[in-house]
Amino acid sequence: MPTNIPATPYRKHAQLARPAVGEFHRHELAILGAPCGKIKELVTRLLPHLEPVLRVAYVDADHAAGDDAAQGGAGGQDAILQAGASAELTDKITFTRLDLKRGFDKFAQQEWLHHQSLVLVNGNHFRARQQIAILDPAKPLQKKLDRLTDVRLLLLPEGVTEVPDYLQEHLASAGVPILPLADTEAIAALVLQEWRQQRPPVRGLVLAGGQSQRMGEDKGRLAYHGQEQRAYAAKLLAPFCEDVLVSCRPEQVAELEAAGLAPLPDTFAGLGPMSGILSAFQLDPDAAWLVVACDLPFLSETTLTHLLQHRHAGRMATAYQSPENEWPEPLITIWEPRAYGTLLRFLSIGYSCPRKALINFDIELLHAPAPAELRNINTPEQRDAATQELG
Structure with missing residues (x-):
């Protein structure tokens, strides 16, 4: 006779707890709203203030290599990769560089970057769970509002004194702090404060x-x-x-x-x-x-x-x-x-x-x-x- 024993739900994969990691890291900040050069310049200014406490990585894209590849060039690859090597590990004495010919998928990125304390990201090219928005008139944010999911800081370049109406409406009552883009120490202090508040329990x-x-x-x-x-x-x-x-x-x-x-x-x-x-x-x-x-x-x-x-x-x-x-x-x-x-x-x-x-x-x-x-x-x-x- 058939029994009424309830069937155990079928699971194809083990039910594992997954780390709460964003695109690159559990602590990541995309910086957007300015030309790429200004974003990199800001990161360069911040690093001396952050590195005594944190190990910081920066994620960006290489415009020149992309343009070269689009025109039929090697896309920045050196002779070894052009000859067919899938990877090249170079001891540069004061640092190590790894060039990979294959695609660098999301999982590999997280694996390589998990050794860092914080990842800063060029938000013009990549997304991150939290953002810093620079209000540079040369790079308005109207078309990138979908990337502003959790804005932690607004930065005003010289000559900019107000937050645009469209951005105020988007942020609603989030109460995002505002600082001058030139105030490196205050920006670094806020980044460190945010990081400390998000320390794991x-x-x-x-x-x-x-x-x-x-x-x-x-x-x-x-x-x-x-x-x-x-x-x-x-x-x-x-x-x-x-x-x-x-x-x-x-x-x-x-x-x-x-x-x-x-x-x-x-x-x-x-x-x-x-x-x-x-x-x-x-x-x-x-x-x-x-x-x-x-x-x-x-x-x-x-x-x-x-x-x-x-x-x-x-x-x-x-x-x-x-x-x-x-x-x-x-x-x-x-x-x-x-x-x-x-x-x-x-x-x-x-x-x-x-x-x-x-x-x-x-x-x-x-x-x-x-x-x-x-x-x-x-x-x-x-x-x-x-x-x-x-x-």
Whole structure:
């Protein structure tokens, strides 16, 4: 007899959370409303004010190369690409240039640019989620109003004193600030302010899914402070984060729920700490994750406060230097959203060590106010000594 069991909805692809990325980046600003030369000149003026804080990329188009190609030329390609190479990587000593013969699709653009903190875009050629509009009479915006979807700033060139009626009507009551185009410092300050206001929220992650082979028992269930260490670590993180999850193996979910904790089972298996970090980013790729190992019984609110106060969201991560060597400590670190792609890339070439990613990319490396608090307790001997020291 037929049963009335409801059918599971068919999904062709996995239901993954996609990062909130625009055309090029999660933080992007198109500048339009002026000739291309003026836009590039503005970016050139802004960069010395932005670069001490942010890593900034600029996206533009090359008019000369396009004109040359339209007239039957090589379109700016050098001899190697003309001869048939699909790519040419050139070490220019002070920077590296990569020329690709194939088309640079949207996904490749985002992958290459995700290492930046901010992308400024020539809005005459490309769109971006947010915009800066220059009110240059030589480049009126009537025909580009569809590109003005989220204007963050209006700039008045010398001699321009009013916003045109058509633009006022388009912007309605948006309350967009207005600055002189020549006031570089004020423009840069507003861009930085906007970027800081859009910093990703911080969520907490306690790593408690390890096998604890050296300890011989589950390190997360040890009680140095009158409760299981995984619960103590989650309580310690709570004031600093929107919420706190506990990374675990799938078979640990029930016991964590029974203990009143929020489990996050590993979806990347067998990768050590990398399993928990990647699983967190798979759940929410738009959050910054404050990751703490469960085997840090000496960790205090003071050390966490210092880490959050010195967080640099413009870097891939903010981490403490290990008290044992000069390397960053990956298991008490704020990982920013752009770390997700970097960790996946390291995994794709055979590295599952999150410290390797910290060493090889731009991070904010801090000296811990109390280095002894970063001690990992991994063996029975260390456990006994820590228990005695903590009283």
